[in-house]
Amino acid sequence: MTAWDFLFAPFVEFGFMRRALVGSLVLSAGAAPIGVFLTLRRMSLTGDAMAHAILPGAAIGFLISGLDLFAMTVGGIGAGLLVALLTSLVARVTVLREDASLAAFYLISLALGVLIVSWKGSSVDLMHVLFGTVLALDDAALQFIAAIASVTLVALAVVWRPLVVECVDPGYLRVVSGAGATIHMIFMVLVVLNLVAGFQALGTLLAVGIMMLPAATSRFWARDVGALCAVAILVAAVACVAGLLLSYHANLPSGPAIILVAGVIYLVSVLFGPVGGVVPRLIPAPHRAG
Amino acid sequence: MSLMRQSVADPRKAAIRFRNATVGYDRHPAIHHVNGGIEPGSLVAVIGPNGAGKSTLLKAIAGLLPPLDGEIRVEGCPRRRVAYLPQQSEIDRSFPIPVFDFIAMGLWRSVGLFGGFDRRADEAVAGALATVGLAGFERRTLDTLSGGQVQRVLFARLILQDSPLILLDEPFTALDDATSEALLGLVLGWHAEGRTVVTVLHDLHQVRDHFPTTMLIARRVVAWGDTRTVITADALRSTRAMTEAWDDHAPICRHEDAP
Numbered sequence: 001m002t003a004w005d006f007l008f009a010p011f012v013e014f015g016f017m018r019r020a021l022v023g024s025l026v027l028s029a030g031a032a033p034i035g036v037f038l039t040l041r042r043m044s045l046t047g048d049a050m051a052h053a054i055l056p057g058a059a060i061g062f063l064i065s066g067l068d069l070f071a072m073t074v075g076g077i078g079a080g081l082l083v084a085l086l087t088s089l090v091a092r093v094t095v096l097r098e099d100a101s102l103a104a105f106y107l108i109s110l111a112l113g114v115l116i117v118s119w120k121g122s123s124v125d126l127m128h129v130l131f132g133t134v135l136a137l138d139d140a141a142l143q144f145i146a147a148i149a150s151v152t153l154v155a156l157a158v159v160w161r162p163l164v165v166e167c168v169d170p171g172y173l174r175v176v177s178g179a180g181a182t183i184h185m186i187f188m189v190l191v192v193l194n195l196v197a198g199f200q201a202l203g204t205l206l207a208v209g210i211m212m213l214p215a216a217t218s219r220f221w222a223r224d225v226g227a228l229c230a231v232a233i234l235v236a237a238v239a240c241v242a243g244l245l246l247s248y249h250a251n252l253p254s255g256p257a258i259i260l261v262a263g264v265i266y267l268v269s270v271l272f273g274p275v276g277g278v279v280p281r282l283i284p285a286p287h288r289a290g
Numbered sequence: 291m292s293l294m295r296q297s298v299a300d301p302r303k304a305a306i307r308f309r310n311a312t313v314g315y316d317r318h319p320a321i322h323h324v325n326g327g328i329e330p331g332s333l334v335a336v337i338g339p340n341g342a343g344k345s346t347l348l349k350a351i352a353g354l355l356p357p358l359d360g361e362i363r364v365e366g367c368p369r370r371r372v373a374y375l376p377q378q379s380e381i382d383r384s385f386p387i388p389v390f391d392f393i394a395m396g397l398w399r400s401v402g403l404f405g406g407f408d409r410r411a412d413e414a415v416a417g418a419l420a421t422v423g424l425a426g427f428e429r430r431t432l433d434t435l436s437g438g439q440v441q442r443v444l445f446a447r448l449i450l451q452d453s454p455l456i457l458l459d460e461p462f463t464a465l466d467d468a469t470s471e472a473l474l475g476l477v478l479g480w481h482a483e484g485r486t487v488v489t490v491l492h493d494l495h496q497v498r499d500h501f502p503t504t505m506l507i508a509r510r511v512v513a514w515g516d517t518r519t520v521i522t523a524d525a526l527r528s529t530r531a532m533t534e535a536w537d538d539h540a541p542i543c544r545h546e547d548a549p
Contacts, residue, residue: 168385175352176398224388224431
């Protein structure tokens with residue numbers, strides 16, 4: 001088999017592979033920087049919780065109009081935003097902290113979601129919702145993913161400065177501006193949108209993977225926020241291409257294949273990443289003079 | 291042009307008025323029934339034992355904590371313009387943000403949420419860094435700095451905030467003598483410029499040597515006025531009798547408003 005056969009032929013020959021490639025690459029561009037901010041805000045598990053919170057909305061959409069991406073998407077966004085809103089509200093007006101409040105709401109949401117899916121759908125359908133269908137992206141789904149990625153990148157560019165200030169010194173933002181709560185909500189909305197976009201392609205569970213694994217990986221390669229985002233996008237893109245090729249040649253499900261490739265890149269980075277990886281720390285390097 | 295004028299507003303006007311002010315959490319006062327005022331241009335040290343309500347009082351002046359009762363009014367300086375330096379623990383020091391970006395937050399008032407930075411901003415940041423002895427640190431990230439360097443960076447940001455009212459919460463704790471002295475020099479400089487400065491401190495020698503006015507508190511105002519008359523053995527002894535514990539069933543406080 002030539003390199004052409006291995007690397008390019010699948011995409012050239014099959015339309016569904018091209019769609020999967022475009023969809024997952026565009027998704028990466030939006031989701032990976034969101035993941036970087038989640039890790040920097042010590043909210044790495046928030047993405048996972050929110051992904052579960054989306055489930056009942058998607059399930060209700062599924063209940064009403066079957067396996068229809070539009071209905072499930074609207075439902076997912078609705079449920080995600082509702083949980084994000086309630087979480088913030090409870091955290092701000094009561095003694096409960098944001099993380100505990102989110103845990104409570106996403107568990108309620110998840111239980112509801114499983115209940116609804118098992119009430120009407122079969123377990124095959126549930127698998128579909130949970131693990132996605134990157135190889136069956138239609139035009140509408142691709143446009144939707146592209147729209148969300150565009151909104152994400154523009155929104156990040158606009159709120160970048162207050163968002164960074166909110167991460168590093170929230171107290172300062174509270175003194176000089178009342179925008180802290182708004183910025184936080186905008187960010188949570190972006191998290192929800194990207195998870196919903198991801199569940200089109202990868203399913204609710206794996207959507208978190210393309211968001212968080214490249215973000216965690218980027219910490220081993222870069223130091224400042226802009227560079228972290230760039231590395232995360234690159235890693236996510238490589239994982240998408242390699243994962244799709246792996247799934248094609250080895251006849252594996254594509255979603256898990258993409259996330260597993262991202263996982264392998266993460267593990268390699270943990271070991272060999274130049275910024276605080278295991279091996280570079282073990283190699284004795286003569287210290288500098290100043 | 292009017293905008294320009296605003297940015298160099300007369301720094302000599304900020305005053306704080308307390309009217310029977312009580313601040314605390316969950317109906318329990320951290321400090322209660324504060325009456326009095328801090329005059330424009332004064333340099334005030336707030337001292338007292340741990341748990342006396344010093345940080346809470348500062349937080350309330352900064353507008354981060356509404357008083358449970360009474361009123362704290364800041365005159366001559368909008369709330370959003372107050373320069374407030376909290377204790378270091380509230381800042382995420384592991385965040386990989388370049389020193390330039392961090393300090394440039396101090397220009398918030400002139401640059402805002404979304405405005406761009408021009409040459410003047412670059413020069414202002416470089417100038418502030420040089421003033422605190424960190425010239426050339428612009429590209430270093432916050433997570434690579436030592437504790438003392440972070441405190442200098444925070445002071446550089448205070449310089450850029452150019453506020454008529456500056457609130458400092460234990461600004462010299464855990465600093466070596468040289469750093470502490472350099473930063474104290476900045477504080478005295480602000481005082482000389484006519485800004486109002488309120489500082490929580492623990493080092494009584496430092497207070498005696500440099501701060502004209504002192505507020506000694508122990509969940510209430512024990513003594514407040516000229517530093518020489520406030521820091522007395524008797525006054526300090528009386529603060530030791532302060533109860534730090536919360537009593538869940540403490541009766542409703544029936545303090546008479548009139549002095």
